[in-house]
Structure formats: structure tokens, C-alpha cells
Amino acid sequence: xxxxxxxxxxxxxxxxxxxxxxxxxxxxxxxxxxxxxxxxxxxxxxxxxxxxxxxxxxxxxxxxxx
Amino acid sequence: xxxxxxxxxxxxxxxxxxxxxxxxxxxxxxxxxxxxxxxxxxxxxxxxxxxxxxxxxxxxxxxxxxxxxxxxxxxxxxxxxxxxxxxxxxxxxxxxxxxxxxxxxxxxxxxxxxxxxxxxxxxxxxxxxxxxxxxxxxxxxxxxxxxxxxxxxxxxxxxxxxxxxxxxxxxxxxxxxxxxxxxxxxxxxxxxxxxxxxxxxxxxxxxxxxxxxxxxxxxxxxxxxxxxxxxxxxxxxxxxxxxxxxxxxxxxxxxxxxxxxxxxxxxxx
Numbered sequence: 001x002x003x004x005x006x007x008x009x010x011x012x013x014x015x016x017x018x019x020x021x022x023x024x025x026x027x028x029x030x031x032x033x034x035x036x037x038x039x040x041x042x043x044x045x046x047x048x049x050x051x052x053x054x055x056x057x058x059x060x061x062x063x064x065x066x
Numbered sequence: 067x068x069x070x071x072x073x074x075x076x077x078x079x080x081x082x083x084x085x086x087x088x089x090x091x092x093x094x095x096x097x098x099x100x101x102x103x104x105x106x107x108x109x110x111x112x113x114x115x116x117x118x119x120x121x122x123x124x125x126x127x128x129x130x131x132x133x134x135x136x137x138x139x140x141x142x143x144x145x146x147x148x149x150x151x152x153x154x155x156x157x158x159x160x161x162x163x164x165x166x167x168x169x170x171x172x173x174x175x176x177x178x179x180x181x182x183x184x185x186x187x188x189x190x191x192x193x194x195x196x197x198x199x200x201x202x203x204x205x206x207x208x209x210x211x212x213x214x215x216x217x218x219x220x221x222x223x224x225x226x227x228x229x230x231x232x233x234x235x236x237x238x239x240x241x242x243x244x245x246x247x248x249x250x251x252x253x254x255x256x257x258x259x260x261x262x263x264x265x266x267x268x269x270x271x272x273x274x275x276x277x278x279x280x281x282x283x284x285x286x287x288x289x290x291x292x293x294x295x296x297x298x299x300x301x302x303x304x305x306x307x308x309x310x311x312x313x314x315x316x317x318x319x320x321x322x323x324x325x326x327x328x329x330x331x332x333x334x335x
Binding site for chain 2: 028030031032033035038039040042043044058060061062063064065066
């Protein structure tokens with residue numbers, strides 16, 4: 001099925017969890033937050049959150065400057 | 067509170083707004099805001115808070131003004147280069163609005179004194195330049211039950227959010243459970259930052275602080291506002307409380323302030 005990750009369309013496995021997707025994409029967990037369809041998925045939910053067809057996923061990088 | 071003629075004139079554009087009025091302006095004059103960092107974000111935020119008539123402003127910063135700060139830290143100027151940033155900021159604020167009482171903290175606040183300092187203030191604004199300080203401010207604000215107005219920036223990107231766990235909204239750790247690994251994020255010094263971006267983000271923080279004091283509108287609690295200066299876009303995303311949050315979650319493991327990881331880089335505000 002197709003999803004959009006950081007603006008790019010991508011094929012991912014059906015019923016994949018967010019956790020598995022992040023591992024597959026080799027996304028650094030520390031210092032990032034994951035947004036799906038305009039909502040941050042709390043870290044606690046990554047293992048159970050199932051990615052759906054058409055999801056718009058954004059990896060948000062922490063910004064620390066002031 | 068009775069306004070002087072000068073105050074009625076000074077704050078007339080506020081007083082005329084039904085959402086503010088004389089009552090709201092009195093609230094502002096009686097309010098106390100703590101601003102961490104008189105740098106890129108703190109500078110514009112401080113100027114607008116002072117102009118708005120926030121009665122007491124606490125400023126913490128341990129640095130001195132450097133010429134390289136002046137591209138964005140607009141509360142300082144050529145004449146204050148070499149001066150402690152808190153004193154330079156005080157000078158500008160006093161020149162702008164004599165109604166404001168300025169309290170300065172010219173040293174890095176730490177676990178031993180930060181909670182006690184925050185206790186005296188109504189709202190906390192974070193314009194700090196490093197992750198350990200951001201976590202410290204989050205945790206201290208949580209323990210003291212203070213609303214934390216967080217702003218941060220890097221290159222052309224900025225983020226703003228309001229953390230109010232006391233009202234059931236998420237805290238900074240719900241959004242970012244831990245800081246990035248050392249070395250993952252380069253410093254502003256190494257990577258640069260668009261000066262005017264500091265104005266955008268710092269002023270948004272001031273707007274949220276003023277709304278919070280006045281209890282008007284809807285602040286960015288449970289939301290993260292992401293600004294992309296190059297694409298000129300604002301995006302808002304929902305942030306929920308993380309039930310597993312180490313600070314405000316159901317089985318919280320952080321019970322007191324502790325030593326935080328060293329700054330991953332030497333970001334200077």
C-alpha cells in the first residue's frame with residue numbers, strides 16, 4: 001500500500017506498525033517525533049500504531065536553538 | 067488599579083480591544099513573566115512583553131553581548147557589546163517602558179535554584195539555546211505547575227508550543243521524550259540561523275504569553291506549530307499527552323530535577 005513520508009510517496013507492507021516502519025527506514029528515534037495525518041503519535045504508541053493506506057507521515061526533527 | 071493619564075495613552079490600543087480592556091491591561095500590569103535567555107527568541111519576546119506592560123519580567127542569561135549576536139538579538143545594540151545580556155536587556159526595557167520591573171539572573175540557573183525562581187512567576191517562556199536547559203525548564207515548570215511557552219529555531223525552521231500538563235495537556239517530554247544524541251544537531255554557530263526567524267518565533271511566544279495572562283483565545287496547548295521560513299508555511303500538528311511520559315505520565319519515573327546531559331553542542335543564543 002502507498003503512504004507519503006516526508007512528502008514522498010512510498011510503498012509499505014500492509015498492517016505494518018509505526019515502530020517497524022521507523023526501523024525499516026532507519027529513522028533515529030532520539031530527537032525526532034512522528035506525525036501521522038497532522039497528529040503526533042506518542043512514543044508509547046509506536047509499537048501498536050498500524051499504518052494505513054494513504055497515511056501522510058512526517059518525521060519532525062527537534063529544534064533547539066534560541 | 068487606577069491608570070495614570072500616561073498609562074491610558076500608552077495602552078490605549080490594548081484598552082480599546084474588547085478582549086483586553088482596562089481589566090485585561092490591569093492583569094498584564096500585575097502579571098509576572100519569566101524569560102529564559104535574552105538571545106534570539108528572548109530579545110523580541112522581551113521587547114513585546116515590556117511594550118505590552120507586563121508588570122514584572124524575570125530574565126535569565128549568563129552570556130555577554132557579542133557583535134555576532136546583533137544580527138538577530140534586537141534587544142541589544144552596538145553600545146552594549148561586552149555587557150551582560152541581562153543588563154543590556156534591562157536597559158532596553160527600561161528605555162521602552164518604565165512600568166516594567168525587571169529582575170535579572172546573570173548566571174545559568176540550575177537544579178538547585180530554578181524551581182524557587184519560577185515559583186514567583188505566572189508564565190515561563192523558554193528561549194534557551196540548548197537541550198539540557200529545555201528539559202530542565204520543562205521539568206521545573208511541571209513541578210511548579212507553570213505554563214511553559216516554548217520556542218526554538220534552527221536555520222530557517224522554528225517550532226512553538228505551549229506546555230500545560232497541569233491542565234491535562236502534554237509536556238515537552240510527551241513530544242520529545244529525550245534529547246537528540248550528541249553530534250546529531252549542529253549548533254547555530256556552525257549551521258547559521260536566519261536573523262528575522264528569531265523575530266517570528268519569539269514574537270509568537272510573546273503573543274501566547276499575553277493570551278495566557280489574559281485568558282483569551284486558544285493557546286498552542288496540545289499543538290505544535292511548525293514554521294518553515296523558506297517555504298513560508300505554518301503547520302499545526304496535534305500533540306497528545308503520552309501516557310508513558312517519564313515526567314507527567316501515569317507511571318512517571320522523574321520525581322525531582324536531576325542532572326541533565328551536557329549540551330550536545332555549544333549553541334549560543
